Amino acid sequence: MSKLYKEKLANGLNIFLYQDNNKHSTQVKFVTKFGGINQDFMIDNKKYHVPSGIAHLLEHYICESSSLKELIQVMAKKQIKFNASTSMYLTNYYFSTINNLEYGLKNLLKAVNTPVFSEENLKRVKAPIYQELKMHEDDIFYEFGLKEYEALFKNIQFRNTGGFREDVEKITLDDIKNCYKVFYNPHNEYLFVGGNFNKNKVLKIIKDFYKNFDEKTLEGHPLKIKESSSVNKKEILVESKASQEYVEIAYKIDVSNYSKKQLMKLDYYLCTFLDMNFGITSSLYSELVDKKIINTSLNYDSTFIEDFCIITIGSFSKKINVLAKKIKDKIKNPDFLKEEFNLFKKEDMAKVAIRADNLGNMIYQLMNNVIFYDYPYFDSVDDFKDFKFKEFQEYINKLDFTNYTTIIMKKTSD
Amino acid sequence: MKNINIKSTKKFQTIFMSFVFPFEEKEEDIAKYCILPSLLMYSNYKYKTEDSFKKAKIKNYILNYNVRSQIIGTSGYFTFNIAIPNTHSIKELNLKNIFSFIKDCIYKPNIINKGFIPTEVKREIEIVKLKVQNKEKELTGFLDLLVPRTIDDEGILKRSIYNNIDQLKKITPKNLYQFYQKNIQTKCPYIFIVGDVSKKEMTDLCLKYFDLNKELAIPQKSYYHFLKVKQEKPNIIKLNKDFKESAISLCFKFENISPKDQMNVYLLKRILSSNVTHLLFNKLRTEAGLVYSVDTINRFRYNVFEIVAYANKDNLDVIKKKVLEVLDELKNPIFMADLLKKIVADEKLLKIGEKDYQINIMDDLINDYFESWINSKKQLSLIKKIKEKDIINLVNRMKLDTCFYVMEMDNE
Structure with a gap:
């Protein structure tokens, strides 16, 4: 018997629970609407423009520098397969588990809600990203993808989700703090749980977790770039x-x-x-x-x-x-x-x-x-x-x- | 019937069917078994064009149809796979029509003058050539080709189309058709079905649509060809290439390897690179920030085990040193016992999770039948019996055969 249950918490978090008790495993996705395209936003009536690749960097930062430090290792202790990804519009933290849903869920929520911002952490997180960016450059379609966006858009600066090394180098601690403030807010976040689990128990875990956090008010919002209706280059x-x-x-x-x-x-x-x-x-x-x-x-x-x-x-x-x-x-x-x-x-x-x-x-x-x-x-x-x-x-x-x-x-x- | 294997399960709404033809793998046939599946995948005598063929598939609710040639060790298998919804999900689904369709796909291809269609053969050859050429242009693909080409002096691991591109010149529509006739058209398949089906109904359909008087090919079951450990000192191969990044690949072979080591090597791979132990990842990325990714490649059937890291070219020597340190640390029995405990606990859960995917059930069914791989249940029971001394013994038998440095050109 498969069922879908939806609830929006008072703090703004959208929860979707899909039960399928035919399955042995449960999958969890925690998603924030923050992707490679989001480089412009407003906080307290002040406009901000941040370098490319910042959503992807923040994804790495959350995974490696929250109060839990290396989230992937925390999850591994209970055989939970955890990973994260960033796309043009979303950052997605996800895991699957057979019997440690409560542990995984609590730690995932804790990691995304308790980043520890420091220059040292930022420097450490950036190093493997440079290598990751380099890895894509040998793809025969790498340049093609960049040029295609360049030809299409005049004002939208998005070229690729990971950004460019020279941009990632420029990202400051204030940049990521500001992005965190604007985009990592329950009003902008979604939690999906699917598979074999107890709905009421999962809801209680989530609600109990947020009881320990002050409700975040929306402190900013993304800015939409006015884009020309014509292409940049024919x-x-x-x-x-x-x-x-x-x-x-x-x-x-x-x-x-x-x-x-x-x-x-x-x-x-x-x-x-x-x-x-x-x-x-x-x-x-x-x-x-x-x-x-x-x-x-x-x-x-x-x-x-x-x-x-x-x-x-x-x-x-x-x-x-x-x-x-x-x-x-x-x-x-x-x-x-x-x-x-x-x-x-x-x-x-x-x-x-x-x-x-x-x-x-x-x-x-x-x-x-x-x-x-x-x-x-x-x-x-x-x-x-x-x-x-x-x-x-x-x-x-x-x-x-x-x-x-x-x-x-x-x-x-x- | 011995060659009809059906696993009935109500858990899934899809029915998977595989029709398998074992064949004798020969070096001179590489291009043929590489090209043949494409000529059986997009048309048949009744639906001669890709367009009409695709429409016929949809009309029959065939959601997936593919043909593959798979080489395991030196045993070959042609497999025709289809996926359809079950009759509870789609009421108007007609199993007889589907069996008739698949029978035509297998036994009545689109031919002319006792050969496949010349333009189609030529086209498939061009597609393969393009694929081969493009693979060499990317670092991962380049390494994937370089390793077999270099370490295999017994001519087994490099038996792929990538190293035998000249064979494509010898393919003709007629010799390809003769190859097909010999290995498929004159043979009866081994049939595997997984899904919410009635065993009797499916068996009756198999018997009705497949001629059991045809010869049933006997699988070779030569699944291992262990390359020998030859030199005392590892070969060092350094190449400057026109790539944007660099990589190091450490290729190991095991002394006195035997099929009994299969699970030991599997566990070694998991210990080094699984997400519950993260040994290489921790050493190279978390602790030292040297790499973005590091991975292991287990080519057990050929006695080759690789550790590959993509990194800045200035760091390749440090990476090599650290990888060897990790391997050395594995010789500590207390450390190994802890790692093994974690991996075994993870394996138990992994095997439970695998049951959620029908493809795993199908793989187990086929592998069990041909004894080409150990099924999930047996794997777990074998893994539970493995002790730390077994893995340490394996690590002690691990010899670095070749170390490849592929280095990006300096930017001027």
Whole structure:
């Protein structure tokens, strides 16, 4: 029997408990809405701008320099698999356990609520981060990713979650204290617990923990950067060690007037649209393969960044100019196929029907629904009844695809 | 039926099925068994295009279908895997149609003139070439290729497409098809099913759709090829490469290794790098701030054990020294007893957690049958019996074979 329980504590913390007593393990995610993109905020009417990579640094700081010191080792004492990650919008602390939920939960809450700020700690935490940043630089798509954001955005400075070494070096203790003040506040935090546990016991642990802490008032808020509706550069070249050239078209579409519910629908419709026009069932894919313009599949994705929907479509190719043109032509004259729409819907419904088999997927999907779409539920098979072909066409036709940039990855001359 | 293995469990809503064809792994066939799965994964005689094939899969509620070739030691296996919802989750699911589909995928591929489709073969070859070339351009991939190429003078660990790219030139649609006929089309599969199913219904379907008069390939079960410890002093290989970072890889071999050491080596890996002991992580990162990540790679079947750290090139020698210190500390029986206790406690929980994932149940079923790996239950019982002296004995038999330094070029 699986159940979802939601509660918002008086201090602002949003709790989501998903019980599945078929499982042996329990997974916990503590999430704060603080990611690589959040470099600007306001405290007491004063604007702050912090260097890139600060959310990621603070994630490391919490894990290594709270009152518990090395959280990963504290958890390991009770065989709890703990880790943390930072993305563009979120910092996520998570663990799974079989029989030490109470210990894990208490210590996780303690760590995120009791950082010990000191210059010495900051210096120690930074050292392995420099190495981590360096590790990514050998990825053949590393420069490509940076340049793509540079081409898309004029004012948004986000380039990668970890930031750049020279920026991380500049981060001061005051910077991280200010970020902690603004973003590590229960009003900005979420706790997800999924698996085999006693709901009342877990709630009591959480509530008892916060009894020992004064309620935090909101001391600041993130600032939204006003971003131009046009792209920064129409075309950008990147040199790479990759063995073949690669081209990608990135569309920047203003969706600032969409409601969260509409964005959620758009997200689904865009997936279907991209599959239909650029996936392996699409006429374009067959044509590109037949004409030997591509060998591998087309890579495509859609994501929401601030007020924009960013759609990227690209592939390795020996004929990158032809490929770029074909992609742009298809976007101008896309296919809308009712039979395929219903077929993809059928597949998605079947995937939802078996999703409970994977606890991690369940919690991840709930987290996305809650945080990005204010939809505090799991997707259900019934939700798909709401997705209609006519509406799908309307949603896609409304999008303005005229604003795009072309990113070309050239081979470095050996 | 001996070759039909079904594990019925009501805990999951998905049904996993695997159809396994053991084959004799030969060095000259590397490119063939590398390319073949892709030609059976996206089309068949009935659905000749990727487009129509994918639509047919969805119509049948096949949520995942893939074909793999796996080499364990020097034993080869082709496996056709599918995942579908159970009939309680999707009422209109038709198991007969699904069995008919998978049978066609296995036995009736898309062919022309007694060969696979030439354009498809050519395309798959190009895809593999690109993959191989790109792997060498990244440090982790480069190291992954460098180690087997250097330490293996018996020609076993380097038996992969990455070291035999020239074989791709010899592949033709016809010889690939003959290889397929020999190893799959003329054979009967071993069938494994895990999910909320009726054993009788599934057995009946297997019998109806699969011809048991066909030959059942006998698995080779040659799962180990232990490279020998040869030199007294380790080889030192230093390379300056056009990477942005540096790494050190310490490759060890064990003296007098035997299959009985399997769990000992497994535990050694866990002791050094698991999240309950963190020995290498603590020594190199927490205490010294030398690395972001350090990991161990256990290639037990070939008697190779690696410790790899990514770090600033100026720190590589210090890292080597500290790694050897960690290994030396393991020889202390009191310390080892404590580590072992922690790992055994963790293993108990790990095995319970693994039951939440159907794929682990399937892996156990297959590995048990072919005796290619020890199932979770047996692993735990073996682990509980291991004493600190066993691991210390293993550490004493550990010989540093080669030490690789891959160093980034200086920025001008």
